[in-house]
Amino acid sequence: MFSISNKHEEFFDYLMTNAEKFHRGALIAHEVMEDVSTISMHLKEIVKLEHTSDKTNQEVIFKLSRVFITPIDREDFYKLT
Incomplete structure (x- = not known):
């Protein structure tokens, strides 16, 4: 069933969560680009x-x-997203 209520907070929370994860991924990519040998260390993350x-x-x-x-x-x- 559809909800007519206008709850913006949770949608923006999802966007913030994904932005934080994207930022962390970019930092890892930067580290790996500087030293390729660290890729195995970051693979699980x-x-x-x-x-x-x-x-x-x-x-x-x-x-x-x-x-x-x-x-x-x-x-x-x-x-x-």
Whole structure:
């Protein structure tokens, strides 16, 4: 069932969560670019970041399907996540 209430906070929380994970991934990529030998050290964290981000994306898609009014266009949320 659709919800008409306009709860912006959780959508922005999802975007912040993904932004933090993306930032951490960028920092890891920077470290690996500076010293390629560190890739094996970061591999588990990279995989974990990817899986948790995928889970967050699935939650966003689920929430978007259940909410009638969103703070940002649905297409933009899909692009941002």
